Amino acid sequence: MNRPLPSGSAAHAAPADLSEVMQQVARGDKQAFSVLYDALAPLVFGIAVKVVRDRAQSEEVAQEVMIDLWRQAARYRPDAGSVATWAATVAHRRAVDRVRSAQAAVDRDNAQAAREHRTAFDEVAEQVETRLEGEQVRRCLRGLTELQHQAVTLAYYGGLTYREVAQALRTPLPTIKTRMRDGLIRLRDCMGVTT
Numbered sequence: 001m002n003r004p005l006p007s008g009s010a011a012h013a014a015p016a017d018l019s020e021v022m023q024q025v026a027r028g029d030k031q032a033f034s035v036l037y038d039a040l041a042p043l044v045f046g047i048a049v050k051v052v053r054d055r056a057q058s059e060e061v062a063q064e065v066m067i068d069l070w071r072q073a074a075r076y077r078p079d080a081g082s083v084a085t086w087a088a089t090v091a092h093r094r095a096v097d098r099v100r101s102a103q104a105a106v107d108r109d110n111a112q113a114a115r116e117h118r119t120a121f122d123e124v125a126e127q128v129e130t131r132l133e134g135e136q137v138r139r140c141l142r143g144l145t146e147l148q149h150q151a152v153t154l155a156y157y158g159g160l161t162y163r164e165v166a167q168a169l170r171t172p173l174p175t176i177k178t179r180m181r182d183g184l185i186r187l188r189d190c191m192g193v194t195t
Contacts (some may be wrong), residue, residue, distance in 0.1 A: 148183030
């Protein structure tokens with residue numbers, strides 16, 4: 001959509017004269033930029049739409065490219081190609097960057113969701129496993145003799161040494177060692193642990 005421009009040298013520039021318009025833009029001529037914008041915006045937007053495939057994002061890319069052309073007009077070199085080619089190159093690069101950035105954001109979100117999902121699953125699985133093991137241990141402990149149960153409980157849940165267990169239960173140390181060995185064998189068999 002072309003807008004009416006005031007008369008002046010930049011206002012009458014044809015697309016073939018865009019390198020001259022670009023020189024005027026490089027000197028800060030806003031009317032020249034208006035001509036440049038009208039001449040190149042459709043091309044830039046078209047490239048953005050082909051690459052980005054989202055109209056709103058393509059409009060943003062096109063605006064960014066046009067701002068780049070304004071800011072970097074002094075860098076344009078006519079011997080390197082036409083203004084339209086330069087603008088198309090800038091537009092393509094900017095559009096590809098937008099797609100890569102969007103894809104990287106999606107990849108980061110997916111990776112984070114996978115980590116959170118895996119963590120939540122692992123925590124639940126671990127809690128269930130711990131609960132089941134705890135129930136199995138309690139069931140197996142009930143199958144021990146009273147002395148075996150007391151000795152194993154004091155040693156493994158109370159953190160006592162064999163000697164301290166013997167003192168706490170007022171039982172000779174060799175008897176505690178035998179009861180502990182026998183109790184642990186029964187627990188192992190009950191829990192289905194193989195060695």
